[in-house]
Amino acid sequence: MRKISLILIFIITFCAACTVSEIITAEKTELNVASLNIPENLLLDIGILNFDLGVSKNNNPEKTGIYEEVREAESRYLPYHLKTTLQSTGYWGAVRVIPSSEVFTDIYVNGVILRSDGEYINLKIDVKDVTGQEWFENTYSAQTGTRSYSENRDRTQDPYQKVFNDFANDLHLFITNLNKKDIQTIRQTSELLFFSDMVPLVFSDYLNRNENDTISILRLPAENDPMIARLRQIRERDRLVVDMLNEHFANFYYGIALPYEGWRKKARENTISIKETKRASAVRALLGVAVTAGSMNIDTSDTSRSRRNIKRATQQVGIDRGIRTIIEAWQIRQSANLYRAEIGELTESFIAEAAPLSVRVEGQTRRLTGTAEAQYEGWRKLLKDIYQLETGFPENVDLGLPSRSTNNDPT
Numbered sequence: 353m354r355k356i357s358l359i360l361i362f363i364i365t366f367c368a369a370c371t372v373s374e375i376i377t378a379e380k381t382e383l384n385v386a387s388l389n390i391p392e393n394l395l396l397d398i399g400i401l402n403f404d405l406g407v408s409k410n411n412n413p414e415k416t417g418i419y420e421e422v423r424e425a426e427s428r429y430l431p432y433h434l435k436t437t438l439q440s441t442g443y444w445g446a447v448r449v450i451p452s453s454e455v456f457t458d459i460y461v462n463g464v465i466l467r468s469d470g471e472y473i474n475l476k477i478d479v480k481d482v483t484g485q486e487w488f489e490n491t492y493s494a495q496t497g498t499r500s501y502s503e504n505r506d507r508t509q510d511p512y513q514k515v516f517n518d519f520a521n522d523l524h525l526f527i528t529n530l531n532k533k534d535i536q537t538i539r540q541t542s543e544l545l546f547f548s549d550m551v552p553l554v555f556s557d558y559l560n561r562n563e564n565d566t567i568s569i570l571r572l573p574a575e576n577d578p579m580i581a582r583l584r585q586i587r588e589r590d591r592l593v594v595d596m597l598n599e600h601f602a603n604f605y606y607g608i609a610l611p612y613e614g615w616r617k618k619a620r621e622n623t624i625s626i627k628e629t630k631r632a633s634a635v636r637a638l639l640g641v642a643v644t645a646g647s648m649n650i651d652t653s654d655t656s657r658s659r660r661n662i663k664r665a666t667q668q669v670g671i672d673r674g675i676r677t678i679i680e681a682w683q684i685r686q687s688a689n690l691y692r693a694e695i696g697e698l699t700e701s702f703i704a705e706a707a708p709l710s711v712r713v714e715g716q717t718r719r720l721t722g723t724a725e726a727q728y729e730g731w732r733k734l735l736k737d738i739y740q741l742e743t744g745f746p747e748n749v750d751l752g753l754p755s756r757s758t759n760n761d762p763t
Contacts, residue, residue, distance in 0.1 A: 378497035381517040384524055386442035394535055395445035396481075396527070397542070399457035400435055402449070403427040403475070404464040417469055417623070421696035422615060425608055426468055428699070430475070430512075432605040434461070435598075437516040443524050448594055449601045451725040454732065455594055456546040456587075458482055458538050470620030471496055473512040477519055479526070482542045484566035487526050492518050501617040511616060541567055546590070547583050550735060554579070586735065589711075593731050596709055597724045608698050615691035 405423040413419045431449050439447045445458070453460065459481050467474035473496075478489035494514035501511055510516065527535075541559070545567070548555040560568050573580050709720040709727050711734070718734060720727040 375495060375497040376499060378495060378500050378511075379514060381514050381521065383437065383441065383517040384443075384521045385440070390443065392445070393539075394532065395443075396458040396535060396538060397445040398435075398438060398447045398459045398461060399450035399453075399455055400431045400448070400461045401453060401463075403430055403462075406465040406467075417619070419692055421699060422612075422692055423465060423468070425612060425695045425699040426465055428601065429605055429608055429612060430465070431461075431463065432601050433510050433512075434463075434516050434519065436508075437513075437520050438523070441520055441524065443527070446591070446595075448598050450594060451597055451728045455728070456482065456542055456549070456590075458542045459487075466491070467493075468512075468616075469623050470511075470616035470618070471623045473515055475515055475519075479523065481538050482545060483538060483568070484562075484564075488522065490519070490522060494518075496616075496620060501613065501620070511613070537569065540569060540572065543584075543587070544569065544572075546587050547573075547580075549732075550583060550586065551579070590731070590735070593709070593711070593728065597728060600724055604698070608695060611691045611694040611698070615695060618691060 403426070405420065405427050407418055407420055407423050411418055411420070428449075435447045435449050438444055448455075448457070450457065459479060462478050464476040465474075466476055472493065474491065474493045476489065476491045479487040481487065492515035494512055496511045499505065544555060544558050548559060555573070558569065558571055558573065560570050562568060709731070711718050711720065711731065720730045720734075722730070
């Protein structure tokens with residue numbers, strides 16, 4: 353009897369100690385913010401692509417805890433939050449989430465989600481500029497604490513904020529090593545690549561593609577060339593289209609925020625409760641069953657009334673703790689599943705189709721539909737079609753501002 357009681361007490365103590373090592377306040381990194389306004393001609397634009405999910409083809413979510421529908425959402429949510437972080441520093445021009453690498457911008461940011469379970473975040477991020485020059489590739493990690501998900505925290509700060517601030521600081525540190533000529537060359541290359549894409553017969557020989565996959569400028573067009581003015585006008589419209597698509601990305605970002613945070617919080621509770629387990633809620637349930645079974649096997653027929661009372665009390669404590677453990681594990685699992693289902697539905701809807709985009713061209717309204725990627729692809733095709741039909745853009749090209757359309761808009 354004594355051995356059973358000791359085993360029971362040990363199991364109860366073990367269950368109670370599962371959360372002892374939990375971190376309360378997560379480590380933070382102060383974001384480096386510009387103290388003075390930077391001249392516009394020294395600001396580089398940034399394009400952030402959707403992150404790679406980092407999910408293997410043989411992934412078993414029940415074993416790894418990696419759910420593809422959640423990663424699909426994260427691959428879009430995390431880039432947008434990185435955009436807001438970089439934009440807030442004041443060190444950059446326009447920071448956009450871009451639908452594809454076909455968008456011409458000054459700097460490209462790619463990322464891979466290596467780990468994200470609510471407790472830990474691990475991202476691999478690489479940066480290169482439009483000339484093809486690799487800037488750097490780093491891995492960024494952070495561990496959240498219980499206060500990371502507090503209702504009273506600053507909502508502009510994501511539970512994973514440390515990795516975003518670390519990257520933003522690294523990016524700023526890198527650009528401080530570039531001189532004004534370097535920055536000017538990047539901006540000019542970005543512009544010439546756009547011109548060359550629109551009018552390849554004219555501008556293809558302005559750039560040279562080197563053997564190491566970098567691009568160098570051979571010559572610059574005359575500033576007083578009327579075609580340059582028209583192409584810059586077209587490029588501004590192109591940027592506005594990307595900005596409109598960013599509104600779509602923003603809608604997803606804010607729409608997914610609550611269920612995604614709810615899932616991260618519950619997933620963290622699962623992973624933090626018992627270290628080195630892949631399915632913490634399942635383990636906690638098993639411990640609960642063990643406690644309950646051990647408690648029910650206690651022999652309460654001892655002849656001493658006081659000893660019987662102690663054993664019965666111990667038995668009841670064990671049963672209560674075991675049942676609570678089973679219920680708690682089940683509730684965490686159910687809550688996480690509900691959040692995951694909501695995330696999956698929102699992400700599927702987001703990926704399937706963006707709100708139609710309308711653009712007025714030469715007095716006619718063209719309607720772009722489908723995914724954000726498809727809409728941008730359609731827009732670029734439209735621009736090239738205009739050029740081919742006109743044998744060059746007309747001197748005063750009538751290209752209206754893009755806008756979101758309704759189902760009643762003409763096509």
